[in-house]
Amino acid sequence: MITFFNGIGACSIGIHVLLEEAGADFENRIIDLANREQFSPDYRAANPKGKVPAILREDGSLVTEFPAIALWIGHTYPEARMLPADFEGQLRVIEIMDYMVSSIHMRGFTFIFAPMKFHPDDPSAQEALRAHGRDQVKIGLDNLSETLGDKDWLLGDFTVAEGALFYMTRWCHQHGIEMPDNIRDHHQRMIARPAVQRALRADGLATPEKSGLAA
Template sequence: MKLHYAPGACSMGIHVILEEIGKPYELSSVALKDGAQHKPEFKAVNPKAKVPALDLGNGGRALTEWPAIALYLGAANPEANLLPKDPAAQARALEAIDYVTGTIHPNAFTRQFRPGNFSVREEDHPQVIAQAQENADKFFDLLEKNWTGDTWVLPEGYSVADAALFFVEFWQARRVGKPLPPKLDRHLKAMLERPAVKRVLEQEGLAA
């Protein structure tokens, strides 16, 4: 397998899952800041021009979209116990992943990091960023108030959902520099202690 990723991007969560599984894989870095995602070489891998993309090594097209990749890796590697076997718990894992990737990521962080995607008028960018920061606080507060697990997202234990939550927590705490609510802060600290996460941060040049 080969993971097409960008250091510190949402693909970091898939990178964590691959490290947790422990099977051999390759990394291919995509320089998003240089626009590499829009070049023919990468668009031949993922016409959507974004990361992550996972080449399964079977000669077929790469698997794209964070939830789909996480579901595949969890289901294809049951021995890693990253995807609950109970259908209801599985659905809860996907519910958490969808909220992170479909709501928190675009509305709280893409708006902050790329305000030009949301307004062509540069004078509007501070307002776009301010709204995104308000969104982030609102979304994280909602997760805090509805937390059902102990250390991990699910009561059943560590799962692919934790790798999803990790990358937005990391952005809020390390990239934006804003504190997380107590339960989410505890979750981030627990993630940062996992050997797989430490390896990912080292490999992506993000280790403190």
């Protein structure tokens, strides 16, 4: 069985959703980020990067980084049809996931949620960084909105990239960050899916406040 290293409320909910969509057999191992378990010797031995998500595969090897894990899930569970068969289709899935993780998450949400990491002693610099993060999230969501258009899913068919958008729309929902209408609709379509509901329930996120899903 694979071990999924997950953090409650973290970006790893996107991978949790994909594992459920894939019908994977996995252990949901919660790393207590609030109490800094990611820095514990045990977790550092398993994942020296000290981040979630991560997946320990049955052969004992570890996969980290959201786009890589998502690609592995799409490839390993082909019956779930979450990865296009052709190279061009896969290229577009990686392209959009990397944009979400590297630009919108790392250069946007990180600054909104944790400006104190960058300016520990300067509240006004923290506020400026938070505002910059909000601008970056808005630009990112507007670009995704353009890509999504009036389709149900980002690239047409449902792909592993939906998991990356979902972790961000859940953050927007929980923290009252405005979303373009079609991105909000994408979130609603996601929480209507049984696999997404299973992941949210398992992580204690199935509440109107945390995800828009009734407990």
